[in-house]
Amino acid sequence: MAQTETDDEQSKIIINLDNSTYDLQQTMTVSGQVVNFTPSTTNPMNDIVEIRFMDSFGKIPTTSYTDDGTLCDNDTCMISASDQSFIFKVMPDQSGNFSLTALLTPLLFNYETYTIEASTYQSGTIKATTTFEIVASEEEESELESEPEKVVFETCDLVMQNIKSELASTECTSNDDFLVGDTLVVKGKVIRENVSLGAIPQFITVSIPYPKAMILEIGHHGNYVTTSGSVEWRVPDTYSTTDISATVLPDSEGNFSTSFNLRNDIFDSGLYAVTSSYMGVTVEETVRIIHDSMIGAGNPELIITTDKTEYSPGETVQISGQILNTLVHDQITIYIESPDISAYNCAVIDCLVDNNEKRVIPEKGLTHHDFSVTYELSPNQAAIGKYTIRAATSVTPDTQTSFFVTDESSIVAVTPSDEESPALKKSIKKFNRISESEISITLDDMDANSELKPRVIQGSLFTTARGQEADVNIQVSTSDGSCIIGQDNSCMINESTRKPGAIYETVTIGEEKYKIRYTGTDVRLEKFSILPEASGTEIDIKDWNVQIIKDEQPTRFYYKVSYVNLE
Structure with missing residues (x-):
């Protein structure tokens, strides 16, 4: 049946995915269009397209954390938690097109099929859905289907009544933590290939490092003693000062076992690599050996x-x-x-x-x-x-x-005031990116024969923490402790000097009058300048202290001193 004109003009949503299947930790792109999109003239928020991800049970992948940022664990956040759901809100363009990218993090997603629902308002709520699947990559699947390893082994606890019974059993109580004085049991299996009658037997060498050159007691189980036979204790045929080895012959099914007595006079606390070598293949497992004196030492x-x-x-x-x-x-x-x-x-x-x-x-x-x-x-x-x-x-x-x-691109140079007209001779000393909280400004003469004298001090404080401008401020004092610029009521200037018809204030410091310009607090770039009121005079106070009032916020302070020829 042919569509009517009304059907053609009816709004709907089309959803497109860049793939139909994804792997965990992969980024996906969701795009689409609101067909016959008409922007709202009363409430632009109605135009937003809401995109929800839902699992096979219809639940939205969600992570929770408490209001203070402490992470939830099981049901401990039922009262004070704020949920962060995998829901996106996208504003379409004038043609109704929209797009977003999302990371399929394993913290929220599993290997299964998910549904994406897109909805918006166009003379009523309209919705559309599509599905995608998260599957393991072919490389991971091929690894799962690969041939079994030639040598595998585990380190085990001694749980049976005696070492003979333990070594005769193929069951392993797996463990990689041992105390000095324990018995470390190694059990494993090898793939025996092309074993013919009368062939030379292939042995397995199991080794563990030890820190002292002493002979270590070893128990082993292999062809010398059958699975149902007794265990023989013996000194190994070969050993060195860094490794002790047990040479074991696997039984007819490839099973082997051996043990190491972790004696107090030999082993110290540490991480030890246990290795098993068979026909050119060596595999390794790390065990931790702890002296009981270390248990409970110090607070976690x-x-x-x-x-x-x-x-x-x-x-x-x-x-x-x-x-x-x-x-x-x-x-x-x-x-x-x-x-x-x-x-x-x-x-x-x-x-x-x-x-x-x-x-x-x-x-x-x-x-x-x-x-x-x-x-x-x-x-x-x-x-x-x-x-x-x-x-x-x-x-x-x-x-x-x-x-x-931070972004320091917003830092601009402090421009000289009208009173600081260029002289015949002029030099500027600049000091940049000072991160310390205490800065001393000393107005030395340029050199012994120079006629240039300090005329203007200009400083800028870049507040790196957006939103905390009011908490990071400048305080400028003279060497005798008199506060000239700062937030304390005792300071001569403690607010912006820019007022209707004025850009600076005149204050008396000692016996001289100075023009002070100051931006005030709560600005991204806090600036000041100090200039003697009388023309042709230098700054007679040679030592100034600048203090950056802050907590842990990183800051950058910039200042320059203009030296001019006063004649």
Whole structure:
């Protein structure tokens, strides 16, 4: 049946995906069009296209965190949590076209089929859906289907009544943590190829390093003693000062086992690489051996740092840290609290380009466990501001650190005032990018024979933390402690000098009058200038102190001194 004219003019949504299947940690692009799109003349918010991702149960992938940024665990955030759902709002163009990109993070997605629903308002709510599937890549699947490894083994606890029974069994109570004095059992299997009657037997060599040149007791189980037979204790045929080895012959099915007595007089606390070698193939497993004196020594602590404290938009933040004084190296949850982006149209620019919630399993150490992750910053102005990183584990108190994203392109040169007309001779000393909180300005003469004298001081403070301009300010004092510019009521100037009909204020410092210009607080670039009121005179105060009033915010202070010929 042919469509009527009314059907042709009816609004609808078309959704397009750049692929039909994706892998985890892959970026997907969702695009589409609102057909016969008519922009709203009363409420532009009605034009927004809302895009929802839903799993096979109709649930939206969601992550939760508490209001203070502490990460939720199971049901602990039922009352105070704020949910962040995988829902996007996109403003279409004048033709109704829209597009977005999203990262299919494994924190929110699994290998299954998902539905995308797009909806908007055009004389009523209209919707459209499409589906996509997240599947493992062919490379991962091929790895799963690859041939079994030639040598595999596990390190096991001694759980049976005696070592003879333990070595005769192929069951393994897997463990990679042992105490000094324990018995470390190694059990594994090899693939025996082309074994013919009368062939020379191929042995397996199992080795473990040890720190002292002493003979180590070894038990083994192989062809010398059958699976149902007894265990023979013996000194190994060969050993060195760095490794002790057991030579074992696998049984008819390729099974082998051996054990090491981790004696107090030989082994210290540390990480040890246990290796098994068979027919040119060597595999390795790391075990941790702990002296019981280290257990419970010190309080567990979580340390987190960044490679810098200040970044530019588009850079990559290297986040690293340690879990200290604990044997536990469980997963760490990291949440990055970004600046307020409500003032930006994030449908037009990428306000955030990375996940603000990350999880990492530290590299196993003795009692110190290292970890690191990266965080990508948006290349846009929306990235500027203060970021707080919060981290939590199951055994340590929560911890946090912060960094700033700045853009110093807004710094402009302080232009001389009308009173500072160019002289016949003039020189300017400039001092840039000072990050300290205490700055001393000394007005030395240019040189012994110079006729140039200090005439003007100009300073600029760049506040790197957007939104915290009022909390980062300048205070200028003379060497005797008199406050000239600052926020304290005792200071001569504590607000902007720009008023109707005036750009500076005249104050008396000592016996001289000075013209002071000051932008006031709560500005991105806080500036001041100091100039003697009388023409042809120099600044007679030779030592000035500038203090940057701030907490931990990184700042940059710039100043210059103009020297002129006063004749």
